[in-house]
Amino acid sequence: MPPAKKRPRTYDPSRTRAAVLAQLGNVRAGVAGLSEVQLAGATRLAGWSVRELVAHIGMAVTAVHRALELPEPPRADAVLLDWPFATVDSAPAIDGFTRDLVKRHPDLGVYLAGVERSLPELLDSHPGSRLLQTNAGALSLADYLVTRTVELVVHTDDLNAAVPGLDIPYDRQALAAATRLLADALAVKAPGGATEVRIPPYAVVQCVEGPRHTRGTPPNVVETDPLTWLRLATGRVSWGHALGEAKVAASGERADLGALLPVMS
Structure with missing residues (x-):
């Protein structure tokens, strides 16, 4: 008898939403006091300063906003575990978009505050089952939010590595x-x-x-x-x-x- 196929892991949508919002809040609060010298500092992401990294975090969250502005795909053609393997192909576009954001949002504190304010309003307007066109294919909003925990936690760690003493905390559910x-x-x-x-x-x-x-x-x-x-x-x-x-x-x-x-x- 062949081994039983393992069921994919499921995530509680309400806990995922809370985790994304909590970690976004942690980042916004953590970078609020950074000086221009600190923002200009290097990161372990080649070619990106702290300023670019902060802008990218906002971009990673507002990917939800941009996806919801597009027509809903007719059907899901991807699963959550497709996402980690699809990101590498998007790297050049992500780099260009991030640098453009830095030019358009010189005050990153205002930018992140706006993202933090608009995200819960947007999530209140759409069910978790709403399909989004993502770089991995058509995923549900609930699944796509799980991918945002990876973006937020990994880049929080990048920020903490780049700025000694910054120590932005990690929301437990986001880290999990x-x-x-x-x-x-x-x-x-x-x-x-x-x-x-x-x-x-x-x-x-x-x-x-x-x-x-x-x-x-x-x-x-x-x-x-x-x-x-x-x-x-x-x-x-x-x-x-x-x-x-x-x-x-x-x-x-x-x-x-x-x-x-x-x-x-």
Whole structure:
């Protein structure tokens, strides 16, 4: 008998909405006091200053606005886990759009405040089932909001890395959703049950071809914390560096994930 097909993870729409709004609020408050010198500082995203990064965060959220302005697609032709693998093709357009935003919004505080004010009003006007045309295909609004947690949390981490002492907090639900989505994406990229990847307290996934364990301690185990996982999954940190810094514990002959990372870029 073939193994039962795993059901895709589901996300509570109300909790996702609250997470997106909370993390957007965290970012807006965190960058409000940045000086011009700080905004001009470099980030770990090649070619982007802190100013571009902040503008991009606003752009990532207002992708919801832009999608809702378009006609609703006739049917869903994508699933949530298609999204992490579709972002790389959009990189050049995203870079150009971000730089244009910086020119059009010299006061980023005002810009983010406007985004924070308009998003809940927009979400109140549309059901979560409303389909949106996204870079991954036609997804529901509820699913697309899950992808916004990845954008917000990953780029919050980029900001904190770029500005010493900034320490923008991470909404727990936003961090959980982002962690789970990219962990599930790894399981899609490397299907199997030979390796167990643990990211406490938010996710455990089975991946990598090979003998599947059914009970007891798995022979191949990888464990890390949520932020390290997000950095690995998005290419902010290499597998070798994370191992060398003891940010990842890996045991077993199929526990080397280096060739599978990043999951998205």
